[in-house]
Amino acid sequence: MSASALAPLLHALAQLRADASGVSAFCAQARAQDALLAALPPRYGEVWLGLIDRLESSALFSEESCSFSQSALLDNLEGWLVKAGDVLGA
Numbered sequence: 001m002s003a004s005a006l007a008p009l010l011h012a013l014a015q016l017r018a019d020a021s022g023v024s025a026f027c028a029q030a031r032a033q034d035a036l037l038a039a040l041p042p043r044y045g046e047v048w049l050g051l052i053d054r055l056e057s058s059a060l061f062s063e064e065s066c067s068f069s070q071s072a073l074l075d076n077l078e079g080w081l082v083k084a085g086d087v088l089g090a
Contacts, residue, residue, distance in 0.1 A: 001039040003085035009033070010081055017074055023059035027052050030077075040084055051077050 009030065016026045030052045037045040051073060058070045 001036060001088055003089040005036055005039075005088065006081050006085050009036075010078075013074065013077055013081070023055060027056050036084070040087055044080070044084055044087070048080060051080060 012026050012029055016022050030048070033048075037048065055070065055073045055077070058073060
């Protein structure tokens with residue numbers, strides 16, 4: 001698997017940043033990445049799924065009442081995708 005496999009997730013993340021109402025669709029797509037996660041070290045899968053869990057939880061609350069920022073979670077997801085691309089590209 002190559003780093004180009006991350007392109008659909010990067011695109012979906014950009015769309016999510018533009019319209020936060022698409023959290024559940026993004027999370028469904030993110031959870032369906034079995035082949036991608038299998039191509040990465042196991043820790044990547046643990047971190048990815050943890051971030052997705054927190055993103056889903058944050059969607060249930062307003063930004064002020066949530067214990068973590070949705071925008072920070074999106075930044076962390078983007079950072080994960082960059083690092084995963086580095087691992088896949090190596």
